[in-house]
Amino acid sequence: MPHFLSDGQRRILAAACCRLVPADDDPDATELGAADYIDGLLGAFLVDPPRIWAGGPFSGRFGGEASFASFHRLAAQDELAWRTRIEGSRGIPERERLGPVVGLQEQYTEGLAALGEDFPNIPAEQQDLRLRSVGPFLSVLLEHVCEGLYAAPEYGGNRDLMGWRSIGYLGDVQPRGYSDDEVSGE
Amino acid sequence: MTARDFHTIIVGSGPGGATAADELTRAGRSVVIFERGHNYLIDSSHPHDLMQVFSNDELKYTFRHFLGPDPWLEPRTFRRTESDGDRLLVGEVNNLPATVGGGSVHADGKLYRFREDDFRMLTELGPAPDANVADWPLTYDDLEPYYATAERLIGVAGLATANPLAAWRSGPYPMPPGPPMYGSLLTSAAADRLGYHPYPAPSGVNSVLYDERPACNNCGFCADFGCPIHAKGGPGPALRRALRTGRADLRADAFVSRILVNGGRATGVEWIDAHGATHQELADEIVVAAGAMETPRLLLLSGFANPNIGRNLMFHMQTFAFGEVPYQLHGHKGRSVTHVHDDHIIVDDLARKAAQCSGLPWVKGGLVEHIAPSKVIAEAKLYPWGHEHRRHMRRSPMREHFLGFCMHGEDLPQGKNRVDLDPCIRDFRGIPVARTTYEPHPHEIVASEHHGDRLTSILREAGAVNLIVATSPTTTGELTSAHADISVVPSSRHIAGTARMGRNPRTSVCDEWGRLWEAPNVLVADSSLFPTISGYGPTLTLVALAIRNVDAFLGRPPLRVARESAGSPTVALAPPRPPADPIRDREAAR
Numbered sequence: 001m002p003h004f005l006s007d008g009q010r011r012i013l014a015a016a017c018c019r020l021v022p023a024d025d026d027p028d029a030t031e032l033g034a035a036d037y038i039d040g041l042l043g044a045f046l047v048d049p050p051r052i053w054a055g056g057p058f059s060g061r062f063g064g065e066a067s068f069a070s071f072h073r074l075a076a077q078d079e080l081a082w083r084t085r086i087e088g089s090r091g092i093p094e095r096e097r098l099g100p101v102v103g104l105q106e107q108y109t110e111g112l113a114a115l116g117e118d119f120p121n122i123p124a125e126q127q128d129l130r131l132r133s134v135g136p137f138l139s140v141l142l143e144h145v146c147e148g149l150y151a152a153p154e155y156g157g158n159r160d161l162m163g164w165r166s167i168g169y170l171g172d173v174q175p176r177g178y179s180d181d182e183v184s185g186e
Numbered sequence: 187m188t189a190r191d192f193h194t195i196i197v198g199s200g201p202g203g204a205t206a207a208d209e210l211t212r213a214g215r216s217v218v219i220f221e222r223g224h225n226y227l228i229d230s231s232h233p234h235d236l237m238q239v240f241s242n243d244e245l246k247y248t249f250r251h252f253l254g255p256d257p258w259l260e261p262r263t264f265r266r267t268e269s270d271g272d273r274l275l276v277g278e279v280n281n282l283p284a285t286v287g288g289g290s291v292h293a294d295g296k297l298y299r300f301r302e303d304d305f306r307m308l309t310e311l312g313p314a315p316d317a318n319v320a321d322w323p324l325t326y327d328d329l330e331p332y333y334a335t336a337e338r339l340i341g342v343a344g345l346a347t348a349n350p351l352a353a354w355r356s357g358p359y360p361m362p363p364g365p366p367m368y369g370s371l372l373t374s375a376a377a378d379r380l381g382y383h384p385y386p387a388p389s390g391v392n393s394v395l396y397d398e399r400p401a402c403n404n405c406g407f408c409a410d411f412g413c414p415i416h417a418k419g420g421p422g423p424a425l426r427r428a429l430r431t432g433r434a435d436l437r438a439d440a441f442v443s444r445i446l447v448n449g450g451r452a453t454g455v456e457w458i459d460a461h462g463a464t465h466q467e468l469a470d471e472i473v474v475a476a477g478a479m480e481t482p483r484l485l486l487l488s489g490f491a492n493p494n495i496g497r498n499l500m501f502h503m504q505t506f507a508f509g510e511v512p513y514q515l516h517g518h519k520g521r522s523v524t525h526v527h528d529d530h531i532i533v534d535d536l537a538r539k540a541a542q543c544s545g546l547p548w549v550k551g552g553l554v555e556h557i558a559p560s561k562v563i564a565e566a567k568l569y570p571w572g573h574e575h576r577r578h579m580r581r582s583p584m585r586e587h588f589l590g591f592c593m594h595g596e597d598l599p600q601g602k603n604r605v606d607l608d609p610c611i612r613d614f615r616g617i618p619v620a621r622t623t624y625e626p627h628p629h630e631i632v633a634s635e636h637h638g639d640r641l642t643s644i645l646r647e648a649g650a651v652n653l654i655v656a657t658s659p660t661t662t663g664e665l666t667s668a669h670a671d672i673s674v675v676p677s678s679r680h681i682a683g684t685a686r687m688g689r690n691p692r693t694s695v696c697d698e699w700g701r702l703w704e705a706p707n708v709l710v711a712d713s714s715l716f717p718t719i720s721g722y723g724p725t726l727t728l729v730a731l732a733i734r735n736v737d738a739f740l741g742r743p744p745l746r747v748a749r750e751s752a753g754s755p756t757v758a759l760a761p762p763r764p765p766a767d768p769i770r771d772r773e774a775a776r
Contacts, residue, residue, distance in 0.1 A: 020571040053252050056241030057414035068241065075224065075439065075460065077614050081256045097614065098258065098276060128572075138571075146566035150579075151245035167579045169518070169562055172242030174414045177403025180365035183520040186513070 001036070001156065004043030004105065005112075012112045013038060015120040019127050020145045026166035029145050037148030037157025038141075042105050044086060049073045052082050054154045061161075062176035068154040104140070111137030190468035192218040192435065195455055197442045197484065200288020202475030202712035204421030205729045207428035208339070209736040210473075216433040218467060219425075220457055223254045223284035225438035226412065227291065227422055234429040236399075236422050240291075240412030244563050247411050253283035253292055259614040260284065262479065263621040264675050267602070272621075276611055279622050280501060280676050282477055286438050287412075289477065289679065290420035290725065294409035294522040295390035297342045298553065298722040299333050299730075301353045301531065302326040307718045311533060311548050317598035317627055318498055320717040323689050323698035324734075326353050331745035332730035332737075337388075340419040340729065341396045344388030351383055351528045356747040363524070364393040364402055369515040370525040370556040373589050376648035377527055384527040387555065390419040390725075391521055397423050406560050408522040443617055445472055445488040445708065452705045458615050471739070475711040475732070478681040482605045482714065483620040485685065485695075490704050494695045496606050498599035498683040499622065500719040501676040502552060503630035504658045505593040507641035509650025514586045517558030525556040530593055530637045531721045540636040541629075549633040552594040552721025554641065559584040589650050591641045594680065595634055596721040598627045605684050624659075624676065631661055682724050685714035700735035709739055 005013060014030040017038075021029035029035075044051040053072040060066025074082065080094060088103025089095035114134045119127060131138055148157030150164065152172060158164060164171045194210050196203045199221040207217050226239040246252040254260070262279035265271065282289035303310045305322040313319050334356050344359035346352075363386035366374075374384035391402045402417035416422060428434040439460035446454045446466070454468035474481050482496035530551030541549040559565065565584040569575050581587070608621040638655040645653055659676045687710075688694030691703040700715055702708040711732040713724040720727075738744070 021575050022573055024573065024576060026576065052250060053246050054241070054243055055239075056243065057238045058241070068243070077259050078256065080614065081251075081259050084258065094614075097612070098261065131571075142571050143567055145571075146563055147245055147249065150562045150566050152243055155245060164562075166576065167562070167582065172405075172407070174242050174405050174407075175403070177405045178519040180404070182516070183365045183367055183404045184371065186368060 001040060002043055002046040003039055004046065005039050005108070008117060009109070009112050010035065010039065012115050012117070012119045013108075015127065016112075016115060016131060016141060017145055017148075019124065019131060020142055021149065027162065029149060031159070032149055032162050032166070033153070033157035033159035034145045034148030036159070037151065037155055038108070038144045040156030041144065042086060042108055045083060050079070050082065051155065052078075054152060058174055059152060059154070059172050061171070062173050064175045068152055107137060107140055111141065190454070190470065192216045192467075193470050194218075194473060195220065195467055195469040195471075196473040196475060197455070198288060198475035198477065198480070198712065199286045199421065199425065199436065200282070200475060200477060200712070201290045201421050201725050201729050202732045203288070203473065204424035204428070205336075205339075205732040206473045206475060206709070206711045206736050207434050208424040209733055210740075211428045211431040211433045213740050214433070217428065218435045218437060218469070220440045220442045220455070221286050221436065221438045222441040223286065223438065225286040225436070227286040228425050228429065228436070230436060232430070234426050236416045236426065238414070240414045242405055242407040242411070242414065244407070244561050247292070248561060248564060253285045253412065255281060255284040257281065260619070261611060261613065262619055263608045263611050265621070265623050266625045266674060267623065272609060273611070275675060280479070280679060280681060282679055282681070286425070286436065287421045290390075290418075291412045292410050293420070293679070293725065295418045295420065296387050296523060296526070296555070296723050297337065297340065297390045297726040298388060299353055299355070300326065300720045300722055300727055301351070304718065304720040304722075305329075311550070314547055314598055314627070314629055317600055317629070318693070319598060320686070320688065322717050323687055327749060328744065329727075329730050329734060330354070330356055331747045332734045333726065334747075335733055335745075336726055336729040339424060340390045340726075341392055341399070341423070342388050342390050342419070342726070343393040345386050348385035349383060349528060351532065354749055359388060361393045361396055363387075364389065364391060364521055365404065366524045367517070367520040367558055369517055369558050369589055370523070372511070372648050373556045373591070373644065374525045377644050380644055380647055382527045382529045382644065384525050384556070387523050387526045389521060392417045392419070399423070402521060404520050406518040406520060441615060441617075442476075442484060443487060443615070445474075445484065445705075447488065447705055450705055452708045462615065471707040471709065473709045473711050473736075477712055478684045478714040479605055479620050479622070481710060481712055482684040483607065485702075486607050487617065490702070492691070492695050492704055494686065494693065496684050497601050497604045498686050499603040499605055499624060499681070500597040500599055500683040500716070501624070502594035502678040502680045502719065502721070503597055503626050503634055503676075504678050505595055505634040505638045505641065506590065506656045506658070507638060507645055507653065508588045508590045509642070509645035509648070509653045510583060510587050511589055511648070511650050512587070515558065515589070517585045517588070518560035518562075520558070522560065523555045523557055527554050530554055530640065531596075537633075537636060540632060544628060544632045546629055546632060549629055549636060550596050550721065551633050551637040552596050553723070554591050554593045557590045557592045559588060559590065589645055589648055591644070593634075593637055593641065594678065594721055594723065595630050595637070597719050598629050599683050599686070599718060600627055626659060626661065680719070680724055682713040682716040682719045685710045686717045687715045688717060699738045700731065701739070709735060711735065
């Protein structure tokens with residue numbers, strides 16, 4: 001999988017994800033693939049088709065032919081929207097119809113820089129203080145960590161389904177579904 | 187006049203447009219259906235099978251706008267009142283999907299009939315201050331046969347005898363209800379003990395094989411998701427029947443930007459294709475079924491001047507009540523909602539007393555759905571980071587421990603609540619977007635407070651603690667949150683009233699048959715027509731109304747079922763007949 005972030009940025013991101021959802025009986029968010037997911041989102045357009053909308057109807061995990069990994073091709077306007085979100089508007093007129101957009105790539109580049117190159121090596125309490133000092137970037141990061149833990153693994157996170165398994169959730173269950181007893185019983 | 191390729195142009199492929207296409211093609215007319223969104227629903231070539239594209243994918247449907255509209259490409263704008271300035275927000279405003287199949291693709295398919303009283307609210311309850319309360323220009327009895335047809339065509343599962351507060355019906359539901367969800371059994375039992383009348387939610391979700399589509403297998407990805415196995419009826423079957431006649435053309439990624447009018451009649455439309463090129467299509471008549479926000483937008487873009495266009499916009503004021511129980515509920519297994527009760531719709535003495543204390547003549551609640559949150563990413567985003575995050579997720583209060591209700595409180599029609607064209611903001615095609623100006627009437631706020639208390643008492647009876655009540659729109663809260671669910675911007679996904687039908691052209695946009703007063707060969711076929719919204723979801727009523735109005739448009743006499751002859755509903759109706767298949771028929775004739 002091609003990377004958007006540099007090795008140094010990846011180390012900072014990995015350390016940050018570990019603080020947002022640390023290890024307990026199960027591994028931390030980075031080990032569960034959250035940082036991979038985020039790098040995959042930032043580099044969605046480094047692959048073709050872009051890693052935006054996974055395919056369907058079935059993942060193959062509960063029967064049927066596996067098709068989630070065949071991502072949808074994007075229509076021109078959908079590519080415009082997602083490139084604008086991820087890359088930012090960069091002064092391109094068609095991306096600035098509603099005003100300039102700071103892309104996720106720039107938000108991460110600046111957010112990780114604000115956490116500091118030494119972030120992976122400082123004590124956990126100091127890491128938490130730094131995370132609290134980076135403003136809105138923290139909520140962006142937390143949202144993406146949640147997606148990286150609990151979205152379908154085809155998006156790059158939820159490694160070996162450990163995100164779902166760690167909370168006792170089966171994820172997509174088509175075409176098997178659940179039995180009537182599983183729905184109505186205790 | 188220039189030649190035209192189709193008798194009828196239909197704008198929108200949701201439940202209204204698909205129904206119109208089905209009825210018109212069955213009557214021998216040719217139609218072209220324009221849909222601004224992508225097509226993931228139905229194969230464009232014969233035999234027009236339903237496509238296998240939808241999936242159990244929370245990220246794509248809930249956070250990545252897969253069904254459209256992308257709120258950056260096609261935003262709407264919002265303000266509460268004119269005093270907020272031009273707008274408070276640009277982005278998502280109670281969006282319904284922009285995709286072939288429209289709002290029915292994402293809905294979990296609860297398909298309710300209104301009650302008799304809902305068609306004559308002014309007569310039954312009388313006026314309310316600063317509201318345009320009105321009777322419908324038709325009665326429940328007029329619509330009943332069309333409700334029955336709609337239930338059969340879509341495929342509705344329900345139990346006709348289960349709701350003592352329901353309107354009369356000429357027959358049973360075509361299918362029995364599906365399996366009840368565990369949590370809903372608990373809330374239903376508690377509601378029943380307190381004298382309410384819970385019953386299995388009538389659902390356009392198959393409980394048995396019906397109309398070539400399988401029974402639902404309870405995957406839990408229901409509300410907000412396309413159904414991977416097409417157990418949800420929705421507009422797919424209607425579009426399939428229309429296309430199989432050989433007289434329908436479905437054009438996805440095709441946005442109608444203007445209705446062309448000449449001498450009080452529509453002559454065609456201007457539309458924009460996927461590459462941004464503008465074209466014209468001519469026809470004898472136009473059906474507008476773009477939804478109650480996009481329909482008035484199109485009428486205004488077309489230069490129609492009736493001052494009622496866009497006004498009397500109604501959403502439901504949703505009141506959510508949640509409480510926590512210690513045992514596990516597994517709300518992610520099943521059809522999202524399997525039980526409901528109607529009692530809060532009845533204006534009883536307690537509701538009248540609550541109204542009088544606030545200087546209102548009456549307050550009316552709405553249908554209550556017994557709900558079960560099911561989404562894990564959405565739940566994860568609620569919790570603070572750190573060690574407790576996964577502790578919360580393992581225990582999962584949302585999926586496993588929350589009993590909940592959502593009341594769809596009836597909204598009163600107000601002239602100042604409206605859709606118009608935003609003076610500055612344009613979509614990616616360069617077309618002015620719909621602006622919503624909306625603030626709840628005191629009626630909705632008083633009703634929400636009154637019935638919210640009653641809902642929490644049911645939860646208490648069910649053994650729940652840590653009770654919470656919230657509303658959408660909020661009455662005091664933030665403009666918007668990251669998830670836009672709890673905000674002053676409503677998120678009911680039920681929208682109505684912006685091209686209301688009536689007998690007086692000074693107070694309505696369409697006549698009693700859904701035709702535009704300004705151009706009678708334009709038929710509106712969505713919930714824009716509703717003079718009042720009732721406390722029920724709008725879909726089944728807008729489909730029944732579309733069948734009735736298209737029938738009238740075709741010059742057919744109205745269907746009639748006498749209430750006395752209706753009898754007790756015991757015999758199930760057959761599924762819809764397979765439509766005529768011109769290709770197969772031709773081959774058989776050889």
